[in-house]
Amino acid sequence: MGFQTPMYTLSQYLEETRSGRIQLPDFQRGYKWDDERIRQLLITVLRGHPMGVVMLLETNNALVRFKPRPIAGVELKPGTEPEKLLLDGQQRLTSLTQALTEDGVVQTKDVRGKLLERRYFVHMESALEDINRMDEAVRSVPADGVIRTNFDRDVVLDLSTPDKQREAGYFPLNLLFDPTGSMEWLFALEDKSLAFSFMENFVSPAGKYNIPAIELDADTDKAAVATVFEKVNIGGLPLNVFELLTAVFAGDGDYFAATGSDFRLNDDWQETRRQWADYPVLAGVENTDFLQAVTMLATRERHLASESSRPRAISAKREDVLKLELTDYLKWRDPLREAFIWASAFLADRHIFTSRDIPYPKQLVPLAAIKVVLGNSADMHSVSARLSTWYWSGVLGELYGSATETRFVRDIEAVPTWAVNPESPTPRTILDANFTESRLHSMRTRNSAAYKGVAALVMAGDTRDWMEDKLFGAVQHKDMAVDIHHIFPKRWCNENGIDDEHRESIVNKTMLGARTNRMIGGVAPSSYLRKIEREAGITEEELDRLLTAHLIDPKYLRTDNFASFFSARREELCLLIESVLDKKVQRDISQGIAAEDSSHFEEEAFIEATPEEA
Structure with a gap:
């Protein structure tokens, strides 16, 4: 340049x-x-x-x-x-x-x-x-x-x-x-x-x-144009790669010669959105996410086809997105449209039904790309199980909060091969994932990906609502306005000296319908359980079975014993997390390694209080 x-x-x-x-x-x-x-x-x-x-x-x-x-x-x-x-x-x-x-x-x-x-x-x-x-x-x-x-x-x-x-x-x-x-x-x-x-x-x-x-000469490439534009446009809105590629693809001479019209990337993206309209979990997927997935697949194909001793690396970086050709985009567009729809079903199987409930929206980028690489084998029992382990490793290991482009590439390189053949090298995301018992104390709001992940895991365990005899499927989730609610109500906790850490922890929360949450109100568990039994026409034994499915020991709710309830449910959640990570959760509190507080974790704002408990 x-x-x-x-x-x-x-x-x-x-x-x-x-x-x-x-x-x-x-x-x-x-x-x-x-x-x-x-x-x-x-x-x-x-x-x-x-x-x-x-x-x-x-x-x-x-x-x-x-x-x-x-x-x-x-x-x-x-x-x-x-x-x-x-x-x-x-x-x-x-x-x-x-x-x-x-x-x-x-x-x-x-x-x-x-x-x-x-x-x-x-x-x-x-x-x-x-x-x-x-x-x-x-x-x-x-x-x-x-x-x-x-x-x-x-x-x-x-x-x-x-x-x-x-x-x-x-x-x-x-x-x-x-x-x-x-x-x-x-x-x-x-x-x-x-x-x-x-x-x-x-x-x-x-x-x-x-x-x-300042005149840039004719040797200036797309990446340089984007970089220069951003440097001189500090006061305006930042240029994103989608907007830049919109202009590049519209200027593609070969496409115009073949079709007699310019290719309109934004119109094509709107068509993608229309095809996804029936899948609300995809509402948060951005056009730049889609381009990153295309770039990974395009650079992977060139990487595998290269005979060089130093082939071009697989990439999801901005500068490589900007090097996409229209032919790359058109080749991978339709497989990726279908792969993201498949990803919505993958998430639904794990009881994640809306974009708000996705722990890491960006994790859908490698997930869709991995699906394209695997093809139909992604749905085989053993392959699907290993993909699930990879997914929960990213969520509960909290590995997609930063430096996502590097992790995308590591995942697309290793996960498809390992999912088909577990004897191949274990993906870095799975190796990096760890969870400690005390982290449950600091998971208090939707700001935490792991918080949303644990809520989905509990809901996936054949759980039903306490008032209505309904499993938490996609339709019921919407119809009942299911959300994360306190088990020991906030008002009761405040009146009984329960500190913020224990009151707001995911340990003291579960997924319930709006009607049940209103029934709970702010009273002691022993009181609201009797009210549920009376209003729902359910026996004590039947309700206890429902509570147990939520990993709650009923006797501690019926005696309003918060401390024993919290300790027992924390252990149940640790066992649940171990089952999906296929590795041990460190019991740092139980073993006396960590104090029963979360001061070593970043504070999160309390945003989950409900009107009934305020």
Whole structure:
């Protein structure tokens, strides 16, 4: 990548934006400057103050062909190709192009976001009298040139025609860079000295107004464009790879030659979302997640096919996502669409039914990619069991909170082979996963992935609601508004001196329907159990069996013995976690290695209190 730093006059920029020699790459967001910012920009030009640099990218680039689009408000003949793409300076050049050329009408908005059409004028005498009065000299007026008050009944200023503009002494700024138009307008003034003075002090200097540029050469690749764009666009929204690839794919010449149209990545993503509409657990999958999965599969295929001693690595990194070709995307799109749907069923089998309940949404990226690699064998009993071990290792080992790209790659490299052949090397995620007994104390809110994971594990253990005779399947989960609720109610805990750590721990919570939670209220367990038996028409023995399925020892609830309940259920949860990790949970509290507190874990905000227990 090389660059140069030329200086161009504003008139050159205006000529090139209007002719289409400068256009925008399609990944740029839309024009959005408000009326006052445009007015201040025009004041900057009239005062001859600098406005900063713009950044341009030479086209005819062998490494990347972005789909171009004209500056907002500019109409070009179909097929007009740019010589340069504007990477930074869109808002400024769009404002100047609209305000200083053609009819000068700018499509803008006020500070409240109301859409407006405005034109801009400068009061000549005020501007000439004192350059410091330029702020009051430059006026923004409606597109018809008339400022009205009193609900549009009274005209305050009428600049709708050249004669009325001259009579009021307001020069239309859309003529500032039109030598013929500005001269004709000015020398139709009765006061020729005013005309000469304004021409000399503002019109002529404007023709020499320079704006520096940074021009990136034609050897600049997509990753460099993205990096540079982010560095110069700190004040705006960050560019993501999906937006950049949207422009790249739309500019794919081979696709256009084959189909007669551009490929619209965003439209294609919306089709993906439509295909997933019946799978609410996929609602949180982002377009960039999908692209990462495509990238892993594309780079894996090239890695396996390479005969080099140092083949290109499998990757999910941003720079490699940006190297995707449209052919890569189209090859893996449909298999991945189906794989994510398969992943929703995989999660449902583990009693995770909504996107809110997914412990680590990003773990769906390698899960879907692994499914594509495994194909139909992913559903075989032994393979599915090992995939489950890998999944719960990531959740309960809390391994997807950071550095996910590296773990994605390790998973796609090792998990498919190991899932089919357990004699092959054990995946790093499984080796890295560990769980300690005391962690149960600090899992208190949905901020913790493991908290949501343990809740799902308990629900998957053939559990039923305590009031309604329903298993916690996907339909029942929705119909009963199932959520995580306290076993010893919050109010009872507060009244009986139970500290925050024990009260809010996942040990003191389970999955229940909304109706049951309302029945529990804030009273002692011994009281609400009798109420449930009476209202549900269930015997003590039957209710005890339901409690036991939730890993609760009924006798401790019936005697309101919180300490014994907590200790016994903590052990049951440790055994449950051991069963899915296929490794021991360290009993650091039971063995006296750790105190029965969680001060060594990061505090989590308490957000789970229910209205009934508040």
